[in-house]
Amino acid sequence: MEMRVASAAFSVALLLAACAAEAPTPSATDPAVLVVAGRQVDFVKELSAGFAEGVRRVPGIQHRTIGPDDVDNAAEMRMIRGFLDGKHGSVSLFTFAPELFADSLGKAVTAGTALVALHSIPAPGSRVPLYIGNDNLAIGTQLGEAMAHRIPAQTEGLVIIGSPYPGVTVLDERATGVRAAIERLRPDVTVLGPFDTKQDPGANRHAWSTLQEANPHALAFIGVGGADAHSLALLRTSVTTRIDGGVGTDPKALAMAARGPMVLVSTEPYLQGLLAGAIQARCAKDGDPLPTGWLPVPGIVVDTTNAAEITGRQSSEVARREWFRERANEILGDLPDTMRPLVDAQ
Structure with a gap:
């Protein structure tokens, strides 16, 4: 009792x-x-x-x-x-x-x-x-342009966009900016998405893993939400050759940006x-x-030129x-x- x-x-x-x-x-x-x-x-x-x-x-x-x-x-x-x-x-x-x-x-x-x-x-x-x-359309445009410049001209293939909250205005605007920039600068590339990549970290990582298994030869995977960059960085292996893109300053993603295989845009x-x-x-x-x-x-592009500086800023x-x-x-x-x-x- x-x-x-x-x-x-x-x-x-x-x-x-x-x-x-x-x-x-x-x-x-x-x-x-x-x-x-x-x-x-x-x-x-x-x-x-x-x-x-x-x-x-x-x-x-x-x-x-x-x-x-x-x-x-x-x-x-x-x-x-x-x-x-x-x-x-x-x-x-x-x-x-x-x-x-x-x-x-x-x-x-x-x-x-x-x-x-x-x-x-x-x-x-x-x-x-x-x-x-x-200006989330501008954020997406910055990311899309940075990614497009890392894809050789006249290259054909797929670029996959993911969003943890499809239907949320700011993320939809980013995805629109990414798509428009890549299609303008690399017209031979086919852009698919945004696919729902979920907000929960575990679900987000699983969603990106599924997208990568379904599109093993994609030129790039680009996430427009903060959870996406972390998952894309975790899923890279020593034999991954594509370029990935994301939003934010996740430490693992920053480390990838410093080495070159990932491009980020920080929303500050x-x-x-x-x-x-x-x-x-x-x-x-x-x-x-x-x-x-x-x-x-304004957002800022983070790549090999400034990733070390941004890492120090975030320390x-x-x-x-x-x-x-x-x-x-x-x-x-x-x-x-x-x-x-x-x-x-x-």
């Missing part, structure tokens, strides 16, 4: 702890809030670290980052609700499912909450006035988070409204902070000329 009572008490404690984790208590002392999907996702960690650094640039401003550990749209929705009443500062949101949040965010704007969409384009109807993120999530945190903190301190529009964050928080300092200062010091209309975001 005591065992059953203890077990029941333990279960209740776990339930209460889970509820507390899912619904953190809002605080008026946190004027800069970041809400994310999947805190354990590598590029989300970069967003969060950059956000904290951006807020630290403005003395006296507190910040808070919340979100489920694993990607869980419903849990993220539950966690953000208490911060949308206009009484708890500005909120930056990264989600894989902007459409799911559109109605709640629209109501939050009406309530007076200052909102920033981060990394994912806000859905129509959300009324989010500020978006900080990449640390810089995206830094800009969001700095803008929110600065506006909170000065009492100014957030700027409106789209603040585009520590201090290294990232120093590497991004000048670029962040340039953007923050010239916001009016850098901003673009929100309707142009892609």
Whole structure:
């Protein structure tokens, strides 16, 4: 009986702890809030670290980052609700499912909450006035052009594109950019995809393994999501001769890029988070409204010419902070000329 009572008490404690984790208590002392999907996702960690650094640039401003550990749209929705009443500062949101949040965010704007969409384009109807993120068509074009230049002219064969979230706008735009660039520069190549490569690391690796077994003579495999680059790097062997392409700064992929058989484009999530945190903190301190529009964050191609530098940048928080300092200062010091209309975001 005591065992059953203890077990029941333990279960209740776990339930209460889970509820507390899912619904953190809002605080008026946190004027800069970041809400994310999947805190354990590598590029989300970069967003969060950059956000904290951006807020630290403005003395006296507190910040808070919340979100489920694993990607869980419903849990993220539950966690953000208490911060949308206009009484708890500005909120930056990264989600894989902007459409799911559109109605709640629209109501939050009406309530007076200052909102920033981060990394994912806000859905129509959300009324989010500020978006900080990449030109994802340009990201895909950069990757496609870099890959095409590594395929000899007049070569015939297949290039396979994969995406861990087909249907997510930013990833679809990247895939479109990759396809268009390769077809323009290497018209004899046939481009297939994007195929669904799944977000879960194990499932992602299995999906790429299956695609490679089905297309053993493909000229290249190109992933447009962060999980893809890691899997493609893991699946290479000493006898693999093709070129692979991916997005992000996964350590294994960076090592491959340094040696030559892989090309990456970094979406610079640390810089995206830094800009969001700095803008929110600065506006909170000065009492100014957030700027409106789209603040585009350029990506960078990573290959043999700069992979060692980027690896060094990614080695520590201090290294990232120093590497991004000048670029962040340039953007923050010239916001009016850098901003673009929100309707142009892609």
